Amino acid sequence: MLKHLFIQNYAIIEMLDLDFQSGFTVLTGETGAGKSIILGALGLIMGRRADTKVLYIPDKNCIVEATFDQIPVPLLALLKEQEIIIDQELIIRREILISGKSRAFVNDSLVNLNTLNEIGSNLIEMHQQFDILDMFQTKHQMHIIDVMAENYPTINQYNHILENYNGINQKLNKLKSSRSKSLQEMDFIRFQLEELEKLNLQAGEQETLEKESAFLSNAEEIKKVTYEVNQILENQDQSIVNVLRQLNQKFSSLTKIDSTFENLYERIDVTIEELKDISTSCEDISENLDFNPKRLEEIDERLSHIYRLQKKHEVLSVDELLEKQNQLNQQFVSVESIDEDIQNLESELKLVSDELTQIANKIYQNRLSVTTEFENKVQKGLANLGMEHSKIQVQITHTDSIQENGFDLLEFYFAPNKGSQYLPLKDIASGGETSRLSLVIKSMIADQLNVPTLIFDEIDLGVSGEIAGKMGRILKSLSRQLQLISISHSAQIAALADHHYFIYKQEHDHRVATNIKILDGPQRILEIAKMLSGDNPSEVAMATAKELLQI
Secondary structure (H helix, E strand, C coil): CEEEEEEEEECCEEEEEEECCCCEEEEEECCCCCHHHHHHHHHHHCCCCCCHHHECCCCCCEEEEEEECCCCHHHHHHHHHCCCCCCCCEEEEEEECCCCCEEEEECCEEECHHHHHHHHHCCEEEECHHHHHHHHCHHHHHHHHHHHCCCHHHHHHHHHHHHHHHHHHHHHHHHHHHHHHHHHHHHHHHHHHHHHHHHCCCCCHHHHHHHHHHHHHCHHHHHHHHHHHHHHHHCCCCCHHHHHHHHHHHHHCCCCCCHHHHHHHHHHHHHHHHHHHHHHHHHHHHHHCCCCHHHHHHHHHHHHHHHHHHHHCCCCCHHHHHHHHHHHHHHHHHHHHHHHHHHHHHHHHHHHHHHHHHHHHHHHHHHHHHHHHHHHHHHHHHHHCCCCCCEEEEEEEEEEEEECCEEEEEEEEEECCCCCCCEEHHHHCCHHHHHHHHHHHHHHHHHHCCCCEEEEECCCCCCCHHHHHHHHHHHHHHCCCCEEEEECCCHHHHHHCCEEEEEEEEEECCEEEEEEEEECCHHHHHHHHHHHHCCCCCHHHHHHHHHHCCC
């Protein structure tokens, strides 16, 4: 529960230091004194966002610190998960810096706002004036029924499976989109692939064909040159080979004189053999080379196809064209693979969908099982608050649509008067009726909220007199289960509180600031009398205040 609250430099609060006790605590004071501002500061502790607009003095940091004890068991598990050390107390501190930055600490461990919000929601259930509008939201109405039906373990299981379902569905949609796009491009891909396959490219053939083309294109010149070379080397009287033979004949007589001449002789002899081999090659080329225009045309045509496809696919070699052909083949294979993957995912999705349906049916049955009890208890509670003829009806429609928290659509219908037609709560309930309805429902599910502190901001809106007294007794009863703090304008409610704080404004250094004091004895009698009749209470009001306080 909330033990202590320290607020510094927040809104119109310069500094407040408050101790809270168990039981029922009421906060009263004139309009604008800062009652709801205190709840705003508590909102910071619970992870709500803020900026420098909340600073009372612009060049000074804002600090809000709250101390809690009797920590709920689920929160202990969360704190352990976050590696936050806790002994007996939990101290949450929120700082709003003049730079606009915000920091949050839990037992001096720095935490982010999401973590702070999760921790705060396990410590305090806060019902503020604008929260009455929540009662009109079908999501909030379903939450109430689910709390009463103790549905959340099953809902958590459902949402875990739903997360898996959504992940599979996302993959499936992505694959279908990819397949659709691939199919749209398939005709063009098929044309490109057939064009490449028809050419039947071979690795390295471009270089071979280019050499052959160059050879055939210069056949006559090659034939002429090789013939002439053959003649010069060997087939003339003064051919190079004959001349070298003559030289060797001259050296032959000298070989016996000195090894130098023998070496020269051998070198010339090797040269003669090499030139004869060259001459023979040239003779073969010259005699066997025939110009083949048909073959040249075939080669040039094939090279033309190769060059055209290289330009089309922006590559420079046959190897790159073959790689492109392989890529296009893979695209075809991938489409077939996508079809198989789609079938597998659809089968998996069907299994998960069936599991969701089974759990959703259980959630639906749990909701149905408490609707009659809920309707009867609400009707009884409203009757106790002066709304004897008001009735509520829970309409649940079980659908085939997969959605968060099950397959159901749920809405509260309300009939405020005898013979009234049931209409959606948001369309018919007044502010006062909604306040009473909210209190009745909160009192019904208080023991299932699993929080040690419940706070109401003017739950008595639109009610007074005897009805306010009855609402006060409900609050008093609730305070036996948990710590209850209520901001109220009702004397009847304030008189039933165990602890009464009075909030007021005071001018200080030409600035207005909020202050607070605990009332006891005569001070409390006077404040309740003022709440009954104004600033100058009559003797009757004072007597009524004492009666309400049972003094």
